[in-house]
Amino acid sequence: MVDEGRVSRLLRDITDRIARVRAAAETPDNERSELWLDGVKYLFVTAIEGCIDVAQHIASSERYRAPDTNSAAVRLLAEHGVVESATSEAVARAVGFRNVLVHRYIDVDDQRVVDAIDQLADLDAFVSEVSAWMLTQGD
Numbered sequence: 001m002v003d004e005g006r007v008s009r010l011l012r013d014i015t016d017r018i019a020r021v022r023a024a025a026e027t028p029d030n031e032r033s034e035l036w037l038d039g040v041k042y043l044f045v046t047a048i049e050g051c052i053d054v055a056q057h058i059a060s061s062e063r064y065r066a067p068d069t070n071s072a073a074v075r076l077l078a079e080h081g082v083v084e085s086a087t088s089e090a091v092a093r094a095v096g097f098r099n100v101l102v103h104r105y106i107d108v109d110d111q112r113v114v115d116a117i118d119q120l121a122d123l124d125a126f127v128s129e130v131s132a133w134m135l136t137q138g139d
C-alpha cells in the first residue's frame with residue numbers, strides 16, 4: 001500500500017525545489033556566479049531524485065515488477081496509468097540529466113543546466129499526475 005504521507009511530502013519537496021529553480025532563473029545573467037550555478041544543479045538533482053523516490057515507492061508498494069534502473073521505475077508509472085507516457089519519458093530523460101550532474105559534475109556544460117530550466121514543466125506534470133492518481137487510490 002502506498003504511504004500517502006510519504007508521497008505527499010516528496011511531491012511537496014519536488015514542488016519546492018522547482019519553485020526555487022524558477023526563482024533562481026530570475027537572477028540577471030550578470031549576477032549569476034559559480035555558486036548560483038552550483039545551487040541550481042543541486043536543486044535539479046534533488047528535485048529529480050524526489051521523482052525517482054516517488055516512482056520507486058509506488059512501484060514497490062503497488063507490487064509492479066522490479067525496475068532495473070531509476071528511469072525504468074519512472075516508466076513503470078506510465079505502464080500502470082499513474083502518469084502519462086509523455087510525462088514518464090520526459091522525467092526519464094531528466095533522470096539521465098541527473099546522472100550527468102551527479103557523476104560528471106565538473107564536466108557538465110553550464111549552458112545545458114541553464115537550458116534545463118525551460119523543462120521544469122515536465123517535473124510539474126509529474127507532480128500533478130501523481131497527485132491526481134493518489135486521489136483515485138482511496139476510491
